[in-house]
Amino acid sequence: MPLLQYGQSTIEWHFQPEVKLKRHYVTVERGRPVLLRGPVVDTAEQEALVRRRARWIRDKLFLVNQPRTDEAIVTGSRLRYCGRSYFTEVRHSPSLDSPQLTFTASRFVIETPDGPSIQPEALAPLMEGFYRERAHEKLLARVRHWERQTGLQARGARIRLFQSRWASCSAHNVLEFHPRVMELPTSVQDYVIVHELCHTVEKSHTKAFWSLVARHMPNWQRLHAALESAEFGGEI
Structure with missing residues (x-):
C-alpha cells in the first residue's frame, strides 16, 4: 500500500x-x-x-488508536449531549429485564438489573436510541429552520447510522445525519446542517462550495475546526 x-x-x-x-x-x-x-x-x-x-x-x-477503556459507567460518570458533559446516575433496579436510560434537564439516569454499574457495550445502544430520538425531535426541525434561512431546499432529511461520517447529502438531495450529531454543541450541529444544505447546490468541496457556506455561515471555519476535533472521528 x-x-x-x-x-x-x-x-x-x-x-x-x-x-x-x-x-x-x-x-x-x-x-x-x-x-x-x-x-x-x-x-x-x-x-x-x-x-x-x-x-x-x-x-x-x-x-x-488511543487505548480502549473498558471502565464501567457508574454514578458520577459523565455522558455527552449537545456539547455538554452531564452527570450520570446509575441505579440498581433488579425488577427490570434490561437496562433503561432517561434524561432530565441536568443528568442521565440509568437503571439496570445487573448492579450499580453498566458496561460501555451495554450502554451504547441506549445512547444511540437517545440520540436518535432527540435528533428526530430537534435536529430535523433545525433543518427546516435553515432551509428557510438559506433558501436552500433538501428533498428530505433523515437519521441514519454511518460507519464514520457525521452526515451526507445524497445525489437526490436527501440529507442524512448520524445520531451522534446530537453529541455536538448546537452551533456545530447547525454548521453540519448548513454544510449539507450547501451540497444540494455544490456536490464537491470546491471553492464555490466554501463560498456558499461562508455566505450563510460566516464563522464556518471555527465551527468546522470544532467538528474535526470531536472524538467520533467522522467527517462531512
Missing part, C-alpha cells in the same frame, strides 16, 4: 474506486489503513488527496 510521510507521521492508505461517487471520501478507523474512496484516480492524485487531508488524518489516527 502507498505511504505518505507527514511530519513525524506515516500515513498508509488503501484506495477503493467507487464510480458512483462524485467526490472522494477519507475514512479513518482503528487499526486499519486510511481508506480513500471515490472516482478512479492514479496514485499521484491519490497522494495529493491524502496530503490535502493529512493534518486531519493524523489527528484522527491519534484519537481512534
Whole structure:
C-alpha cells in the first residue's frame, strides 16, 4: 500500500474506486489503513488527496488508536449531549429485564438489573436510541429552520447510522445525519446542517462550495475546526 510521510507521521492508505461517487471520501478507523474512496484516480492524485487531508488524518489516527477503556459507567460518570458533559446516575433496579436510560434537564439516569454499574457495550445502544430520538425531535426541525434561512431546499432529511461520517447529502438531495450529531454543541450541529444544505447546490468541496457556506455561515471555519476535533472521528 502507498505511504505518505507527514511530519513525524506515516500515513498508509488503501484506495477503493467507487464510480458512483462524485467526490472522494477519507475514512479513518482503528487499526486499519486510511481508506480513500471515490472516482478512479492514479496514485499521484491519490497522494495529493491524502496530503490535502493529512493534518486531519493524523489527528484522527491519534484519537481512534488511543487505548480502549473498558471502565464501567457508574454514578458520577459523565455522558455527552449537545456539547455538554452531564452527570450520570446509575441505579440498581433488579425488577427490570434490561437496562433503561432517561434524561432530565441536568443528568442521565440509568437503571439496570445487573448492579450499580453498566458496561460501555451495554450502554451504547441506549445512547444511540437517545440520540436518535432527540435528533428526530430537534435536529430535523433545525433543518427546516435553515432551509428557510438559506433558501436552500433538501428533498428530505433523515437519521441514519454511518460507519464514520457525521452526515451526507445524497445525489437526490436527501440529507442524512448520524445520531451522534446530537453529541455536538448546537452551533456545530447547525454548521453540519448548513454544510449539507450547501451540497444540494455544490456536490464537491470546491471553492464555490466554501463560498456558499461562508455566505450563510460566516464563522464556518471555527465551527468546522470544532467538528474535526470531536472524538467520533467522522467527517462531512
